[in-house]
Amino acid sequence: MWTTLANVIWPPVSPLSDEPVLRSGELTAEDWAEVHFIDRPFCRSCGVPFDHPSYDDMDCPACIAKPHVFTTGRSVFVYDEISRPMVLSLKHAGRTDAVAAFGRWMARAGADALKDADALIPVPLHASRLRARRFNQSVLLARAISRVAGIPVDAHALARTRRTGTQGGLTAQSRARNVAGAFRVRAAARGRLKGQRLVLIDDVFTTGATLNACVRALKRAGAENVNAITLARVVKPVDPTK
Ligand SMILES: [Zn+2]
Numbered sequence: 001m002w003t004t005l006a007n008v009i010w011p012p013v014s015p016l017s018d019e020p021v022l023r024s025g026e027l028t029a030e031d032w033a034e035v036h037f038i039d040r041p042f043c044r045s046c047g048v049p050f051d052h053p054s055y056d057d058m059d060c061p062a063c064i065a066k067p068h069v070f071t072t073g074r075s076v077f078v079y080d081e082i083s084r085p086m087v088l089s090l091k092h093a094g095r096t097d098a099v100a101a102f103g104r105w106m107a108r109a110g111a112d113a114l115k116d117a118d119a120l121i122p123v124p125l126h127a128s129r130l131r132a133r134r135f136n137q138s139v140l141l142a143r144a145i146s147r148v149a150g151i152p153v154d155a156h157a158l159a160r161t162r163r164t165g166t167q168g169g170l171t172a173q174s175r176a177r178n179v180a181g182a183f184r185v186r187a188a189a190r191g192r193l194k195g196q197r198l199v200l201i202d203d204v205f206t207t208g209a210t211l212n213a214c215v216r217a218l219k220r221a222g223a224e225n226v227n228a229i230t231l232a233r234v235v236k237p238v239d240p241t242k
Contacts, residue, residue: 015086015098025101035086036078038109038233046208047074048235068208069215070226072113075205075233076105087203087232090137102231103144106201110145110229113199117227119154120146123202123214124183126160141231142201151199157189157221158214167206175209183214185221194222205230 012024016031041056042049045063050056077083086098107114122138130136142153162182167175185193200214215226
């Protein structure tokens with residue numbers, strides 16, 4: 001009843017186009033056609049989409065050259081001009097109506113990683129950033145996935161110990177340097193991470209530098225395996241033959 005009442009007061013609109021939809025967080029048919037959802041074929045490690053089916057489940061050139069620290073990375077859609085407003089809308093406190101839908105999509109994209117996972121670990125914000133924004137969008141996404149997949153969220157295991165500034169405009173190498181050592185596992189969480197299979201949750205996968213820095217900290221604390229699921233993924237054209 002409350003949902004019905006809420007729908008009358010705040011009619012659900014698409015997080016992409018603001019056009020009316022039946023259920024909160026849904027997209028219109030036109031929106032669906034515009035968003036670049038990621039599907040096979042893709043790199044078995046980082047999940048970057050390939051343009052030819054014969055490469056499916058192989059490693060992309062970037063992963064062969066420099067493997068990520070996480071085991072697999074999966075994302076729902078390509079981060080581009082079309083999807084950017086949806087991702088940014090997450091960071092504005094008033095616009096979290098789409099989170100449940102994002103959680104369902106992320107649970108589907110990361111189904112393999114979630115199958116035998118012990119806990120979901122949202123990428124933390126620095127305390128000062130959290131105070132300013134009042135919420136962490138990765139925690140919202142992790143909770144939404146948890147409701148679908150039934151895996152608990154451990155939002156207090158990791159801490160961001162350093163303000164890393166903006167990653168925008170940095171090269172992959174500078175990004176890695178920028179976040180190196182910026183995360184640590186809290187002393188109280190060390191015992192409970194030993195031998196655990198964890199899934200890191202974040203909103204955007206850009207170069208993987210932030211995810212890798214988190215995984216290093218989790219593995220130092222004894223985590224057995226860490227996969228990653230993000231809502232969006234920055235994709236540069238990949239030709240596996242080069
Ligand atoms: Zn890859």
